Amino acid sequence: MTAQVRELWRFREVVKNFVAQDLKVKYRRSALGFLWSLMNPLLQMIVLSTVFSLMFKIPNFTLYILSGIVCWTFFSTSVDGCAVSIIGAEGMLKRQYFPKLVFPLAKVVENLVTFVLSLTTLLLVVGPFCGFKLTSALGVLPLSFACMVCFTLGVGAIAAVATVHFRDMQHLITVFLGAMFYLTPIIYPLDDKTHPPDPSQPVAAAVEGDPTGRAAIARGPIPAEYRKYFKINPLFSLLAMFQRPIYDAMLPTRSEVTTAVGVSLASLGIGLLVFRRFENGLIFRL
């Protein structure tokens, strides 16, 4: 695997080039440029928080959705992009040697750029209106990003190989991502042990009769006995790495951090192994 990494390093200029060019192509044809990449999470956030805040009485619901939806957008667009990354490079691959991992990697990096920019912008622009607070807990975010990237690259590498073998994999991936979206606590809260917001600080959008939102969260829309099943989802702890510092203004719990790190390293390891196993045969299946 070190050889794999060393070869990728030799091709770093290519990855840089792919990322820069893809971002350019993506934003060149629109006057609003980068703003478009904000539109998607922003609109989703507005619609979802309008609709679901009626169902789930938790304070600052918009901020809760924001913290999850941007991560989800990163994950799903990356996996979608990775899935077709090698098929899409057919022309290049037939004329020149590449370590194939360059293609999914470039997709993930490209989406990471959008991810970091849109999360930062949304938090700074929309955040102040929905209870976002700058706290030291945000210091955990670099680790959160690292976990998210490793996890996504692992899944994306497998998606890329699978799509070359079975062209209808793309549709399956869309279905799979659709299911994951609803199985992951993004538009609904799950937490039964959310750190209660500091009682000395009045919450801006406190719900009547439950000023801290503690009771509502403890109740939650998902019955307590089912919550453990939701936590099997590897994205649960990965998203907690963002939702905790952004929404709860606290560090993720120790078990969330361990699970997130473990899950992302496992995903990356398995992804790279699978990729290496099939890498050489890919060219004959394009």
Add this chain to the structure above:
Amino acid sequence: MGDQHITLEDVHLRFRMYSARNRSLKEVVVNALARRKYGKPFTEINALRGVSLHVSHGQRLGIVGDNGAGKSTMLKVISRIYPPTSGTVRVRGFLVPLLEVGIGFNFELSGLENIFLTGAIMGFSRKEMEKRVDSIMSFSEMGEFADTPIKYYSSGMAQRLAFSIATDIDPEILLLDEVFSVGDIHWMEKAKLRMQRLIDRSGILVLVSHDMNLIEQYCTRAVWVHGGRIAADGRPSDIIQQYRDSTQTSVSAEVRHEGASAG
């Protein structure tokens, strides 16, 4: 410098051509469930059957042979595009393959952007490429098309650009597959001149062509590839003669055969 070489040892390349069927997971699952047998979903192709070849510094190797004999496949194995099924491929030296149209162009991007992309693929940083952009652009005569996406280029134009990049970055080993066939006379003259200069400088040239004059003019050595094997190896004039003779024999045999069946 001077120790560049290409070494192939007993290289076999076998791959499967998949039929359109069975390329989807749905088909695979349905067939497995229904225990249906569609016959083979693929045909196996033995593109190379034990090729051993050593090309050392200073050699200009021409490869001749019929279509489908394995000439282009050999170039793709040497340039690592195809990993061999068995045997070893060792290449030492900075290698640039110039196969089909483009070196690995992204057709959505402009000619200028592709210069940088190709440079990156070859291991050059943006800065290093910036020094070369002007000479590449002027030699390829892109002119006002520099900012046009390559998908709007004619194949001749794309090939010209690829050739200009490949020859500008001074490869130690250059693989060429029928590049001279594209372009007008004016371009071909110009390209030949540049080619000659490059060949004089570069370590190794491997050229695949159906144009025997080209092989004779540029190469110091030739191999005749037949049925995935090297049938003959030697001086270009000898190899070309052998190849021509064999073609004539098979053609005249066919004629005789036809004559016999007619009579």
